Amino acid sequence: MWEFRDKVSVAGVGYSKLSRRPAETLATLTANAVDAALADAGLTRSDLDGIATSPSMPRYGGLRGATEGIDVVTPWHLSELLHVTEQINWTGSTNGMVTQSFIEGAMAIAAGVCNHVIVYRALHVPEGRYINFDSQYAVGPEQFTAPFGFSMPPAWAAVIMRRYFELYGYSREDFARFIADNRANTCLNPNGYWRDKPMVREDYLAARMIADPMSILDCDIPVDGACALLLTSTERARDLRQPPAFLSGFAASTYPHPTGTVMTLETLWEGCEQTARRLWETSGLGPQDLDNAHLYDGFSIFVPLWLEGLGIVPRGEGMAFLRDGHGALGGKLPINTGGGALGEGRLHGMSHLAEAVLQVTGRAGARQVPGAKRAVATISNGLVKATAFIFSGGS
């Protein structure tokens, strides 16, 4: 078990407005989210001594440059924006997903390097199509995918969903309830991008196909905006404004991608299972200890695979669990109570961590799971760079 279990906490949660193509720059939105997280904790910029993120701008094909303050906000730029350059002891910037930075931030607290660390994710929706392989040549590993049209992430997820459907006899009808329930959760979340757009199962079944069987409603919604979390020691957190959400354990995947294709159902299961083993080992907990779950839904199909990889249900039964409503608010294990990336917006897992924190500290408002004390959050798909976390509330 992790020596620092429950000794590092999240003490503040902050969001910018989440919208598409707003008037503000990403720099402004990021500063707004950080100020909101600090204010939530009862702190100010002068308390900050660590900043971390993964400042990547995901694009697939075509132009890939990134402009500071517009497409990305690096921790160095942010420290200038906030006028805190003199007081920052440590900055983190990972190539992996932003939640790797969250782990590093927790370690910076545990090691005594920092007292108050902000971990944030800022994302920008670029002009034009997000996914558009408009180069005439495909180089490197892409020479084996892009000439066949296999350059877009929704298609990568589609082959996973197809194989899962074929192996167990599921169809999109079995997924419709979860997607509709997820939107209902979003409508209870004041931050949610789709909060004013309720939907029903039939909307899902009629949704525009991207790569069959993946529709537009199986993809997360890209937003301009940022989410920031304030990490500190649990000891310190007890003196701050909000109840602390203890970090009870975490795990990072090192499970490799398959070769010859982007991902397979089997490697995703194996990666989720490896991540889960590490998570249960560091936290000393298991699936039976959870009362809410925040499972990565950059693509919808990852949700049942995480349910299975975490050992909440056996392989092949995640979809049935969702179909039967066990993941809804009021169900056995409410999932993505804030609407996840599908409904709240794409923030690469930060909103999953934020929602877990709000739930275990009783701050989730109209979507609060009564008495919630222990949440899991999983990010990405189980392969390398995936992460998972347990947050606990209470004394």
Added chain:
Amino acid sequence: MVEEADTEILRPLPYPDELTEGFWAGVRAHRLSIQRCARCRHWNHVPTIACYKCAGEDLAYEPVSGRGTVHSWTELIDSPGPGFRDMLPVIVGIIELEEQERLYLTTNLLNVDAGRLKLGMPVEVTYEQVTPECVLPQFQPVT
């Protein structure tokens, strides 16, 4: 929409490099060949500088049978790029070659309707001349 100039926009073409030229040279001669490790005999695709199994660096292209099975597939409805716009829908298949478990190749599936595809369906390689210089390996149901 405004009509663009009449230059045809092609799908992205593979740009062979030192590592991959052997693969594409084989395909241009209508031969499917895959990198193989001299030390442990493991087949490696996509081409690599070190064997995925034993990290050996003595790798050479060897012909394979060109037969495999359908591991999974998707039918592309939305265009992944301008070169595909007039070709849709396109089926992408993940093919597991018969030489080795989990030896995958990603291509298009030709001469089949998506509705007829099944996991494990036997398929074989075929070759598509895309430009005078470029041939792509593709798969189709075994005839």
